Structure formats: C-alpha cells, structure tokens
Amino acid sequence: MGALVSFERVFEILDLRPAIAEKPDARPLGTEASVEFDNVWFAYPHGQEVSLASLESVTVPEHHAGGRC
Numbered sequence: 001m002g003a004l005v006s007f008e009r010v011f012e013i014l015d016l017r018p019a020i021a022e023k024p025d026a027r028p029l030g031t032e033a034s035v036e037f038d039n040v041w042f043a044y045p046h047g048q049e050v051s052l053a054s055l056e057s058v059t060v061p062e063h064h065a066g067g068r069c
Helices: 002-014 052-056
Strands: none
Touching: none
C-alpha cells in the first residue's frame, strides 16, 4: 500500500505548476540568436533549506480536464 501512496504523490508533484512561466507575449528566438554567460554560477540548496512543503507553497497544482496528463 505504501508504494501506491508514493506513486500517487509523484503525480501530485508532477502536476505542480512551475514557479517560473513564460510571458504570455513571449516570442520564439530566431535561428540567429545567441546567448553568452559570463561569471555565472549555480548551486543546489542544502536539504535542510528545501522540502516538498516549501516547494508547494510557491506553486499551484494544474487542473486538467479529464484528469491527469
């Protein structure tokens, strides 16, 4: 039974809307576009700083007609 509950939880997480979304009037980049990054760094937060509850507080579940995607 525990595996079934975990499986359902996976779908709940997958249904969360991303915290960052494109602008409604966003235009696709042309084939000539390029981006250069300089002095950029990235790090994952420590486990103590992030939890599923903290992620859920900044996202909204998506609701789809007819159930899950």
